[in-house]
Amino acid sequence: MRRLVLIAIPYVWLLALFLVPFIIVFKISLSDTELSIPPYTPTLDFSAGWAGFKEFLAGLDFENFVWLTEDDLYWKAYLSSLKIAIISTVLTLLVGYPIAYAMARAPQEWRATLLMLIILPFWTSFLIRVYSWMGILSQEGYLNQLLMSLGLISEPLIILNTNTAVYIGIVYTYLPFMILPIYSALEKMDESLLEAAEDLGCSRFSAFWLVTVPLSKQGIIAGSFLVFIPTLGEMVIPSMLGGSKTLMIGKVLWEEFFSNRDWPVASAVAVILLLILVIPIILFQRNEQKQREAEG
Amino acid sequence: MALDAFAPWEDPKAEPVIHFQNVTKRFGEFTAIDDLTIDIYEKEFFALLGPSGCGKTTLMRMLAGFETPTEGTILLQGQNIAPIPPNKRAVNMMFQSYALFPHLSIWENIAFGLKRDGMSKPDINDRVDEMLRLTRLEQFARRKPHQISGGQRQRVALARSLAKHPKLLLLDEPLGALDKKLRQETQFELMDIQEKTDTTFVIVTHDQEEAMTVASRVAVMDHGKIIQVSTPDAIYETPNSTYVADFIGDVNLIEGKAAAKDGDKLHIAWAEGQPEIIGTPATEFSNGQTVHFAIRPEKVSISAEKPETANALKGKIMDIAYLGNISTYHVELPGGQIIKAQTANNRRLSRRTFTWEDDVWLSFTDTAGVLLER
Amino acid sequence: MRRFSLFNATSLTLGFAFLYIPMIILVVYSFNKSKLVTVWAGFSTKWYGELIRNDIFLDAAWVTFKVAVMSSTLATVLGTMAAIVLVRAGRFHGRTLFSGMIYAPLVMPEVITGLSLLLLFIGIGMDRGVLTIVLAHTTFSMCYVSVVVSSRLVSFDQSLEEAALDLGCSPFQAFRLVTLPIIAPAVISGWLLAFTLSLDDLVIASFTSGPSATTLPMKIWSSVRLGVSPEINALSTLMIGVVAAGVITASLISKRTAVRQQREERAAERTEAA
Numbered sequence: 001m002r003r004l005v006l007i008a009i010p011y012v013w014l015l016a017l018f019l020v021p022f023i024i025v026f027k028i029s030l031s032d033t034e035l036s037i038p039p040y041t042p043t044l045d046f047s048a049g050w051a052g053f054k055e056f057l058a059g060l061d062f063e064n065f066v067w068l069t070e071d072d073l074y075w076k077a078y079l080s081s082l083k084i085a086i087i088s089t090v091l092t093l094l095v096g097y098p099i100a101y102a103m104a105r106a107p108q109e110w111r112a113t114l115l116m117l118i119i120l121p122f123w124t125s126f127l128i129r130v131y132s133w134m135g136i137l138s139q140e141g142y143l144n145q146l147l148m149s150l151g152l153i154s155e156p157l158i159i160l161n162t163n164t165a166v167y168i169g170i171v172y173t174y175l176p177f178m179i180l181p182i183y184s185a186l187e188k189m190d191e192s193l194l195e196a197a198e199d200l201g202c203s204r205f206s207a208f209w210l211v212t213v214p215l216s217k218q219g220i221i222a223g224s225f226l227v228f229i230p231t232l233g234e235m236v237i238p239s240m241l242g243g244s245k246t247l248m249i250g251k252v253l254w255e256e257f258f259s260n261r262d263w264p265v266a267s268a269v270a271v272i273l274l275l276i277l278v279i280p281i282i283l284f285q286r287n288e289q290k291q292r293e294a295e296g
Numbered sequence: 297m298a299l300d301a302f303a304p305w306e307d308p309k310a311e312p313v314i315h316f317q318n319v320t321k322r323f324g325e326f327t328a329i330d331d332l333t334i335d336i337y338e339k340e341f342f343a344l345l346g347p348s349g350c351g352k353t354t355l356m357r358m359l360a361g362f363e364t365p366t367e368g369t370i371l372l373q374g375q376n377i378a379p380i381p382p383n384k385r386a387v388n389m390m391f392q393s394y395a396l397f398p399h400l401s402i403w404e405n406i407a408f409g410l411k412r413d414g415m416s417k418p419d420i421n422d423r424v425d426e427m428l429r430l431t432r433l434e435q436f437a438r439r440k441p442h443q444i445s446g447g448q449r450q451r452v453a454l455a456r457s458l459a460k461h462p463k464l465l466l467l468d469e470p471l472g473a474l475d476k477k478l479r480q481e482t483q484f485e486l487m488d489i490q491e492k493t494d495t496t497f498v499i500v501t502h503d504q505e506e507a508m509t510v511a512s513r514v515a516v517m518d519h520g521k522i523i524q525v526s527t528p529d530a531i532y533e534t535p536n537s538t539y540v541a542d543f544i545g546d547v548n549l550i551e552g553k554a555a556a557k558d559g560d561k562l563h564i565a566w567a568e569g570q571p572e573i574i575g576t577p578a579t580e581f582s583n584g585q586t587v588h589f590a591i592r593p594e595k596v597s598i599s600a601e602k603p604e605t606a607n608a609l610k611g612k613i614m615d616i617a618y619l620g621n622i623s624t625y626h627v628e629l630p631g632g633q634i635i636k637a638q639t640a641n642n643r644r645l646s647r648r649t650f651t652w653e654d655d656v657w658l659s660f661t662d663t664a665g666v667l668l669e670r
Numbered sequence: 671m672r673r674f675s676l677f678n679a680t681s682l683t684l685g686f687a688f689l690y691i692p693m694i695i696l697v698v699y700s701f702n703k704s705k706l707v708t709v710w711a712g713f714s715t716k717w718y719g720e721l722i723r724n725d726i727f728l729d730a731a732w733v734t735f736k737v738a739v740m741s742s743t744l745a746t747v748l749g750t751m752a753a754i755v756l757v758r759a760g761r762f763h764g765r766t767l768f769s770g771m772i773y774a775p776l777v778m779p780e781v782i783t784g785l786s787l788l789l790l791f792i793g794i795g796m797d798r799g800v801l802t803i804v805l806a807h808t809t810f811s812m813c814y815v816s817v818v819v820s821s822r823l824v825s826f827d828q829s830l831e832e833a834a835l836d837l838g839c840s841p842f843q844a845f846r847l848v849t850l851p852i853i854a855p856a857v858i859s860g861w862l863l864a865f866t867l868s869l870d871d872l873v874i875a876s877f878t879s880g881p882s883a884t885t886l887p888m889k890i891w892s893s894v895r896l897g898v899s900p901e902i903n904a905l906s907t908l909m910i911g912v913v914a915a916g917v918i919t920a921s922l923i924s925k926r927t928a929v930r931q932q933r934e935e936r937a938a939e940r941t942e943a944a
Contacts, residue, residue, distance in 0.1 A: 002842070007759055007768075010752040010812070014771040017809040021786030024793055099685035102678035114682070116921050121689055123913045125870050127887050127894075128906040132692035135699065135898045140708050142695055175689065233779025235873055240894065250781045254873075257785065267789070270782045281777050362832055382835040395833035399851045408847075409837030443934045460837065 029064055029267035064268035073252070074269065078276065080247040084163065084238075085231040088170035092227045093220065095171055096178035100219070101212075103179070104186035115183070118176050130169050130240050137165050137241070161243035169237040174230070178223040185219030186212070218291050225284040232280075233273055249273050302512060303527075304337035311374070313338045313464060313496050314359065319368035321354055321520075328354040329365070330520035336464075341490050341497045343511035345504060345543075351520040352500045356466050359498065360389045372463065383412075388462035392469040394453035396441040402452050403428075403437040409460045427455040430489060447478050454486075458493060467499040471506060483509045504544050508532070516540050532592075534578070537670055541590040546624075548596070548635050550589040554581040561662055564589055567631040574606045577667040591665035596637035598625055598650065599657050606662035611635065613654045625650065627658055693910060700903035707898045717904040727905065730889040734869060737800060737885060741807035742864035748808065749815025749864070750857055756816065757823040775813045783810055784877030791878065798880030806878040807868040814867060815860035822856035862920075866913070 068074045103114045121129060136142045137160040144156040159165050189212065197207035213220075235250035242248070249269065257266040304310040312335035321329040328351045336342050344352040357363045358370060361382030369376050377385060388409070396405055406427050410420045428434045431451040436444050441452065450470065457465055470486065471479045487510050490497050501507050507514045508528040515525040516539075524536045535541035538549055552566030552573065563572040564587050573589055581587055602608055614634065615626040618641075625637045637658055650656060674682070700718075704711035721727055752772055759765075775783060787806045791798055826849065834844035850857075872887040879885065886905075893902055 003759060006751055007755050007762060010748050010755060010816075011764070011768055013748055013809070013812070014752075014768070017787065017790070017805060018771050018775060019767075021790040024789045025782070025786045028789055095685070095688070098677075098681035102674075102681045102685070105678050106674060106682070112925070116917075117686060117689075120914065120917055121693075123866055123917050124693070124910050125887065125906070125913075127870070127872055127890055128696070128909060129693070131890070131894055131898075131902065131906065132696045134894070135707055135903075136692055136695065138708070138898070142708060145708065172688070172692070175685075229777050230779065233781055235779075235781050236891075250779060253781050253785070257877075263789070266785060270785050273779060274782060277777070277779070284777075360832075360836055362835075382832070383838045383840055387836075389833070389836045391829045391833055393827055393829050395827065395829040397830060397833075397848055397852075408834070412838030412843070442931055443938050445938045448938075456833075456837070 025267045025270055028264055029271045030062065031064075031264045064264050065272075067265065068268055068272065073247075074249075074272075077247040077249045077252045078272070081232055081249040082276075084166060084170070084246075084248060085228050085234075088167050088174070088231055089224050089228045091167055092171045092174055092178045093224060096175055096223065097182060097220075099175075100179045100182035100216075101186060103183050104189070111187075118179055118183075122176055126173060127236065129173055130237055133165065133169055133172065133241060134160060137168070160241060161246075163242065163246055165241035166238050166246055166248075169241040170227075170231055170234065173237065174227045177226040181222040181226065182216055182219035185216040189215050218287070221287050222284075222291075225280060225287070229277060229280055229284065232277060302339070304340070305335065305513065310337055312336055313340075313373060314498075315371040315374075316355075317369045317371070319358070319365045319370060321351075321358065321363060322366045327520050329358070331368070332520070332522055334515065334522055334525065336496065336498060338496055339494055341487065341499070341510055341512045343507035343514045344498065344500045344517060345507040345514050346502065346517035347543075348502060350517040352517050353468065354520075355517075356389070356468055356498065356500050359387055359464065360466055361385050361387070386460075386463040387466065388457040388460055388464075389466040390453045390457040390468065390470055392472060394441075394449050394473075396449060396452055396456070398441055401438055401440055402433060402444070405441070405452055406456045406459050408456065413460065423459055427459050430458075430492065431455040446473060447482065450474060450482065451485075454489065458489070458495065462495060464496045464498060467497060469501055470499065471503075472501075479506070480509075486510055508544070516543060518543075534666060535590065536668070538588050538590060538668055541666065541668065546593050546636065548591050548593060550591075550633065550635075552587050552589060554583055554585045554587050556583075562587070562667060564667070567629075567633065570609065570629065570631060571607075573665075574662045575665050575667045576663045579667075579669065581667065581669075586669075588668040588670070589665050590668055591660060593624060593636040593638040594622075594640075595660055595664040596635060597659045598627070598637045598639060599659065600650075600654075602657050603659045605659040608657050608659045609635070610655065610657055613650055613652055613656060616650070616652065625656075627656060629658075696903055697907045697910065700900065700907040702900060702903075705900060707900055707903065717900040718908075721901050721904050721908075724901070726884075727886070727889060727901075730884050730886045733800060733883050734886040737803050737807060737875075737883075738865050738868040741804045741811060741868045742861050744804070744808040745812040745815050745864040746857060746861045749812035749860055750819050752812060752816040753819035753823055756820045772813050772816050775810045776817065778810075780871070780873035781877075784874040787874070788877040798878060799882040800879075802878045802880070803875050803883060803885065806874050807864075807871060810874065811864035811867045814863050815857075818860040818863060819853060819856050822853050826853065 099118075103111065103118070106114055134141075138144075139156045139158060139160070141160070143159070144153075147153045148156065159168075193211050193215070194207050197211045198204070202210060233250045234248060235254050238246045238248040238251045239254070242251075250273075253266050253269045253273070256262050256269060314334075314336040316332055316334045319329055319332045320327065330351075332351075332355070344355060346352050354363060358365055359377075361377070361380065364378055369378065371377070372385070372387070377387075397408065400408065403424055406424045407420050410423055415423070424437075425434075428437055431454060433448060433451055433455065436448060436452075441449055444452070450473070454467075454470070467486075471482055474482060483506060486497075490510075499507070499510065508531075511528060513525060514528055514531050516523045516531065518539060524531060524540045526534075531540060532544055535544065541547045542549065550564075550566050550573065552564040555563040555565040555572055557563075558574075560576060561574050562577045562581055563574055565572050566589070575589060577587075597603065597605075602610075609629055611627040611629045613625055614628045617624040617626075620641070622638050622640050625639070627635050627637060629635060635658055699707055699710070701713050701715060702710055703714035703716065752768075756769060756772065784806070787802075787809070788798075791802050796802060830848055830852065831844050834848040835841065839847060870887065871885075872891050875885045876888055876891070879888065890902055890905065893899055
């Protein structure tokens, strides 16, 4: 009895506030736009019974999805989200790997402190971390001031409100997600393996390439997914650092909803974003499971 | 031995504290306990001995109430305990991991069970102090479990489980986590405490030496069945099967056929061209029946000349294991059978009496070995 | 003794410079006298004064704090229950769906979670405000709590609970007197995580709040869209300061306890050897 209550409370909560809302999103993505509130029809009227339900079903259609495929704004937004997510994942890996490597090779008594320094930004507001780059990257910002005073450039660079700023913002905010799994993979590695590789005739670099990198593969994969998945739906970074030409699907959804008040289309965008995300999420889960099994 | 030796299991009028009646426990397809019937008497120190997976831990967990039998009944002082949850049983358990509460002090750990019984404050104080004295932990009362050593933790676990005056105390591999020397000291301490508190102890162990040392009776288990229940000396001297003989201590096993009876003696034919072994059977063997002759190495003598005993076999020394207090000789008989013989090293030897490849005689009396059907 | 190699020292220095310089600049320029944020015009704390006198920010801060306390507390209770169900309840109908619903919000884009909850609240005709934000935050942060708590429960020695039952506890007493105190550190860090997630959240709060409730991130968001402002710099500095102080204190405390415990364990082993 007590067990039943224990299961039922969180279960019902999640059903009501997680699963049911999703079903509603699906439903509304199949509705028509109306200017009244709520801005969509048909609404499901429970008092009309079975006849009402049939009428409701008849009112549903896929025209929002058709609309999404016809308007190339959405196509571009999806493709550009994908491109931005892939490029920033690669950039984060390139920046994060040397840091994770250096942490794993640091003296033992330093590691806990270094780890804390990596995690600390996690606890500070995401919004503030993104905001801090606005002052740096703007035309009269600190970066341009520095470069001009050093005489490296004569005209201020335009970085803010471009995709470059978005990449910088993503790498900056998601870097810890990349570093932590790679660090934990590298930290477990037995260093005598490198000595063995060198003993068997590898150069320093080829030992790194043939031993260290394959052994940190799991960390690289996990870190890449952890950056790629949330980046795909990112809204805050492209809105704050990107320009009007930066298209990302999260941003489109936000604007569709708050500016255009087209709820059915926003819902359809959400449904498709979810479908796109399902594949990397499943791959990620598989990878995690494989690793758990490998570790016994 | 005194005549009034503690042996309630031989008294037909004695009431057992614990009575297992045809108990079976299955986990899905796996049968952990197989139709088991056994009695445990008051003030006994009862050992369940067997290899891992033999069902001894399941048996103990059924007594504690963490498992319920699939079939059969368990009676505690005549009362069926199946419907009683673990927290209502007058049975306490000392866990293999000790399971000391890390957030509570030693004192609070021992008082934990007493507080649940709603005992008054002064009574709890008295009882905890008594337990601390019994286990010599007075000066550690305020410490937390991680602040004391492994041996001390073991004593806290014992004190905590004894504090509630259980009718029955269950000990799950109580000494498994201690090193060998500490384990031997603690065995005697356990016996001492058991005697002082007059509690019935049931211990689960895979260490036969430990079982033999502490227990009044030992139950040897295998595959969910009890193979033999008896006092340690009886288990050692008169095992009822080759399994028990082999599990407890070291043994030579020779398989043969019953050849001829001679009064209470039995002749066993066991190899072509070898003299028959003469033994004293405890049960009837028909002619031609398979007999397993089991004899402990220390009951086999080794000599250069043929001695005048009932059994004498000639062989060649293959290996000598010098263990300090004793030496074990591995002697190969002409048929290829290896027999182990043990001699006590009573004197400091500057040279060995026997060495490798020596031809020697092995001898034993006609009552030294046991004749087993299986 | 191991040392930093030149390569490793360089990559660590550059890496941490990248991570921390933006925030350091933010903090430094929050003390800038000039209204023009990028031009240094001398030290001043006047923007902090303006911030404290600004009722809109104070109101938003109060709403944010209320929402964070309520949602993290609720999320800790629900998340701990969910963790116990995940680790201990064994098999039951719909277990797969349940664990799916626990893990899905962790990878769900916030825009989707926010949108779906808004549509729910409108569908059932609920007025949007503090309550709806609390419900929304509780739902996604309870999943984080349950992940943190269940990873502690998995390594929990179950014989401790059995020992409590054996000594006369009812199952509920065993949980309250033994399990809960031992997993308390995980429950507390789950609460802290839920609290910061709620403090931080912009997207879900924007979807689920109404005109009556504006949280601090929402306020920052709307002022930041107009560009960098010295007031926001001051506000950010305060938020960074609070978090840094909290995290550093917590890690120092946990480090001290760990060191002490280690020392005591060594001392205990020595007494045995003696």
